[in-house]
Amino acid sequence: MPTNREVYFQLLKENNKYLNKSVIISLLADASGFDDRMMLYSNFDREVKDTEHLFACVEQVRKGIPYQYVLGYSYFLGNKINVDKNVLIPRQETEQLTVDVLVYLKKAFTKDEVPVIADVCTGSGAIACALENEISTAKLYATDISQEALIVVKSNLKRTELLQGNLVDPLIEKGVKLDVLVCNPPYIEDETRIDEQVYKYEPHLALLAKPGTRCYEEIFKKAHLLMNEHYLMAFEIEDNMEKPLIKLMNKYLDGCTYRFHKDIYDKIRFLYIIK
Numbered sequence: 652m653p654t655n656r657e658v659y660f661q662l663l664k665e666n667n668k669y670l671n672k673s674v675i676i677s678l679l680a681d682a683s684g685f686d687d688r689m690m691l692y693s694n695f696d697r698e699v700k701d702t703e704h705l706f707a708c709v710e711q712v713r714k715g716i717p718y719q720y721v722l723g724y725s726y727f728l729g730n731k732i733n734v735d736k737n738v739l740i741p742r743q744e745t746e747q748l749t750v751d752v753l754v755y756l757k758k759a760f761t762k763d764e765v766p767v768i769a770d771v772c773t774g775s776g777a778i779a780c781a782l783e784n785e786i787s788t789a790k791l792y793a794t795d796i797s798q799e800a801l802i803v804v805k806s807n808l809k810r811t812e813l814l815q816g817n818l819v820d821p822l823i824e825k826g827v828k829l830d831v832l833v834c835n836p837p838y839i840e841d842e843t844r845i846d847e848q849v850y851k852y853e854p855h856l857a858l859l860a861k862p863g864t865r866c867y868e869e870i871f872k873k874a875h876l877l878m879n880e881h882y883l884m885a886f887e888i889e890d891n892m893e894k895p896l897i898k899l900m901n902k903y904l905d906g907c908t909y910r911f912h913k914d915i916y917d918k919i920r921f922l923y924i925i926k
């Protein structure tokens with residue numbers, strides 16, 4: 652049986668664009684049953700535990716299938732999140748959005764208070780999962796229009812109430828009043844901007860919207876039916892949306908302040924609306 656080190660360098664030599672260092676490490680860690688990459692590094696000269704499984708996964712990744720779909724999971728802020736082709740693979744930018752929401756929640760609420768929070772367009776449930784783990788007192792809701800996505804969400808969440816339907820509609824129908832809404836909706840209008848692998852394998856329902864501001868507009872329009880007097884609404888956005896979103900906020904939202912934040916690639920990526 653080959654060692655992890657031998658397989659690592661053998662795969663790297665292939666120069667396959669989908670088999671980069673980080674992906675190979677993830678595949679090797681999985682084949683040895685390690686959740687933590689550090690465990691792989693300290694066992695790098697040991698034999699690969701399950702070569703048959705490893706090479707079956709490598710074969711799919713070689714063809715371009717995202718390795719997270721091949722393995723059936725991804726990591727989001729340290730949480731292991733089940734994923735399949737019906738949900739978007741959680742992104743690093745969304746981790747930044749979630750951390751900003753957590754910082755707000757920890758400042759705005761004491762440990763005894765019960766903030767009411769919704770993750771709208773929850774997908775895999777990655778954001779709600781982080782909120783579950785970090786804000787133990789919170790009452791949490793997660794919504795998505797996709798029945799298939801909600802099956803995946805169920806496997807990732809323990810105490811969040813799941814609602815199927817269009818954007819915030821199921822929350823309004825239930826009479827929920829929110830302190831915090833966090834949402835990473837589909838927002839890409841021009842599909843030619845989407846990376847080839849993403850376009851081929853990730854769900855278009857999670858990516859595309861026409862116009863790109865469609866989901867934000869609908870949420871702003873209905874915010875008065877849903878949000879408490881004081882609130883935070885936190886959104887992931889595309890970098891060309893600043894002007895149209897300001898227009899929509901001026902049209903639909905009264906008495907709030909807003910801030911656009913950049914991601915680590917220096918692109919405007921987040922919108923925080925506070926009242």
Ligand SMILES: C[S@@+](CC[C@H](N)C(=O)[O-])C[C@H]1O[C@@H](n2cnc3c(N)ncnc32)[C@H](O)[C@@H]1O
Nearest residue numbers: 741772773774795796797817818835836837857
């Ligand atoms: C960009 S993904 C975000 C997934 C997850 N929140 C994340 O950040 O990784 C958008 C999600 O919105 C859902 N979606 C699309 N249109 C919707 C709608 N009209 N109402 C509710 N959910 C919708 C998709 O099914 C998808 O799961």
